[in-house]
Amino acid sequence: MQLITVGTVAFDRIETPFGIAEKTVGGAATYISLAASVFLEKIGLVSVVGDDFPEPVMQMLRDRGVDLAGLEVLKGKESFFWAGRYHYDMNSRDTLETRLNVLLELDPKLPEAYRAAPYVMLGNLDPAVQAKVLDQMDPRPAMVVLDTMNFWMDSAMPELREVIARVDILTINDAEARQLSGEHSLVKGAAKILAMGPRYLVVKKGEHGALLFGENRVFFAPALPLEDVVDPTGAGDTFAGGFIGYLARTKDHSFDNLKRAIIVGSALASFTCEKFGIDRLVEITREDIDTRIQQFVDLVDFDIELVEG
């Protein structure tokens, strides 16, 4: 395996000011694997679903190189379900309902073939579960990226801090970076978070782009202004999957290549926003991706010479 990911595989009900998706396939590990599959042939997925989860979706994942030996299917049980409603700004949302269902029984046991994978993406989950996945990796992977959210900061900070100390890169949003560090300034907050263990911090700001901190440097990648944002669900996970997929493909961990990985992740995430659920992500071509990356290049490109005073 080139990459192992753990996270939810789920059903979502999504309301936006512009439409509703009653029951669409979602989950962090779903988006992460799909995005990473753009760059990789062998991805191991660790998660759990009920037997209500559609076989055609599992086959589609397999067809894209996502190995499902690590996906437990529990007979007679229902898959994780999340329902949310986006505000008019489409950058914030309320959770309307969470049915954990099979997620309560997620006790990851990694297939033998997964344990030596060089790249690991720990999708947003109970930090204890994220740690269990790391425990089973041998040797220690070349790169581990962890995504989490405010829910775990509120409810399981000690466990979260423990697992954060073990990873290379942490991805959270700007409010979470402020919460985790206790600093309003993202610059000061990033310094505190990097002192907790990770070598790099990625701050995801949704429609406002993303920041990469590390090596006493900072890089900013914008989000592409889109004609229509239909549904941002999964954009953060798509970003993470594209980010680590690109790194696992290029095997280059320099700051310059991390910057490229951020751009690639941002480009893939922009597609996810264009339709409900995974609908857009599964239909894009390599050419679509190249065109979009070029749009990112154009979006921020400038040259400047200073004028004399």
Place this chain on the structure above:
Amino acid sequence: MQLITVGTVAFDRIETPFGIAEKTVGGAATYISLAASVFLEKIGLVSVVGDDFPEPVMQMLRDRGVDLAGLEVLKGKESFFWAGRYHYDMNSRDTLETRLNVLLELDPKLPEAYRAAPYVMLGNLDPAVQAKVLDQMDPRPAMVVLDTMNFWMDSAMPELREVIARVDILTINDAEARQLSGEHSLVKGAAKILAMGPRYLVVKKGEHGALLFGENRVFFAPALPLEDVVDPTGAGDTFAGGFIGYLARTKDHSFDNLKRAIIVGSALASFTCEKFGIDRLVEITREDIDTRIQQFVDLVDFDIELVEG
């Protein structure tokens, strides 16, 4: 004159979660002129103050090439006063008090030497007053930039639409772009706003940067992540002043040069946030500015080659 600006010259009372400035010099035209004075030697300022406005500040402006023949001083009256309180995120604020005072009597009469200036920056004011300034320009200036806010959209939309139709570049924030266009998507909103008259639209997003729309192109400039944001008051006006000051200096209206002007404006605005009021803006050197512009270059610089599928 190289540039004429109209806007408030005022006192502010500013509360942030991190400090209070009881009575500090502010006002749109103050920030605009100071920022533009980095690039220009002859700026005409059109505004009104009471005789409470400090002569040393007026002399400081004159020393920087800001002509005050257009600044009316009303005897026995008080200058415009604004008090505001910033939220914890420092990106939004509440107005606590507005005393219009002399602003009620602002009826701009441009000195003869101002009328043929090639660049005009219409700072946020009653659109009827902005229009009066434009009426007195002869010949029509090479470039007119207009800044406004939601207050005028709520209270004087017809007058605002009239003056917007007469300018080259409109600068507003993202919420205002959505309000003015009735579109959630900034891409669609920008198209509608450009159809109202201006050739370019600058969407200011505070700590999230700025977007430039026009010529069917889009450019994004980030805001610099700062160690400490002390007071964002005047950042938007500083941006506008740096933007038009750079354009008036270089006399190049190409899209590529507009991009540079956005970066220069963003760099100057970042200084304004570092101290209360104009305190930081008046102390920076040419070297400080060059260093900061280089930080912007580094912040978004990346090179990417696509990997094969």
